[in-house]
Amino acid sequence: MRAAYALLERELLRFFRQPNRLIGAIGQPLIFWLLLGAAFHASFSAPGIGETYAQYFLPGVAVMILLFTAIFSTISIIEDRSEGFLQGVLVAPVPRWALVLGKIGGGTVLAVLQATVFLLLAPTVGIDLDPPALLAAVGVLGLVGFGLTALGFCIAWRMDSTQGFHAIMSVFLLPLWLLSGAVFPAAGAHPWLAWILRLNPLSYGVAALRHALGMEGAAPLGWSLLVSLVFALGMFGLAFKLAGRSAKGDLR
Numbered sequence: 139m140r141a142a143y144a145l146l147e148r149e150l151l152r153f154f155r156q157p158n159r160l161i162g163a164i165g166q167p168l169i170f171w172l173l174l175g176a177a178f179h180a181s182f183s184a185p186g187i188g189e190t191y192a193q194y195f196l197p198g199v200a201v202m203i204l205l206f207t208a209i210f211s212t213i214s215i216i217e218d219r220s221e222g223f224l225q226g227v228l229v230a231p232v233p234r235w236a237l238v239l240g241k242i243g244g245g246t247v248l249a250v251l252q253a254t255v256f257l258l259l260a261p262t263v264g265i266d267l268d269p270p271a272l273l274a275a276v277g278v279l280g281l282v283g284f285g286l287t288a289l290g291f292c293i294a295w296r297m298d299s300t301q302g303f304h305a306i307m308s309v310f311l312l313p314l315w316l317l318s319g320a321v322f323p324a325a326g327a328h329p330w331l332a333w334i335l336r337l338n339p340l341s342y343g344v345a346a347l348r349h350a351l352g353m354e355g356a357a358p359l360g361w362s363l364l365v366s367l368v369f370a371l372g373m374f375g376l377a378f379k380l381a382g383r384s385a386k387g388d389l390r
Contacts, residue, residue: 141232171196197348213290281367
């Protein structure tokens, strides 16, 4: 656990020494929220949802921040490999689960901190954010953030370059967010698209966060939390399995 905590602390220190990462992780989603919230303010209408688009889009933007932070934190795995740090950790008398937990834990803490800062803007669009709601939202953010960071770990572990990671982000991670109910509700969508939203595990994370904020979710709260938990544990298990392999690729 001390090794895992040391790696977690290293991720936090790297972040606070690079404040431009905060701008990248929060700045772009904030701009999206402001621009799209204003653009669709008068035209947004979804069956059974009595919300403005700024209100509807807010949980989705919080999840987008989680996704961006997961990308920025796990891309450091590729940098650590090229700098030789990862090889040093792999040959040290440290269990692989400590490496996995430390990297994913650090990314999760950063993701939750940044998304929570953004959620403090909720009262500006008429969403009540009392202490119980904020606490529930932070819990959901931690669960979803852990799953996304673990997913980023799995992708980055076998990558050789940051360019390849960005390509995966463009064709897989961003569509994963776009098709999660973060940008538009599943109600009224084309049947084939509605099925994609139902099969997307991130859809349930967005739904759980909406419930935590006192809004209507696309799926029941209990089911949303269960799917999010299974996704997080599954991604962590896969990350541990990848990191535990004694393959030449681990030390390249």
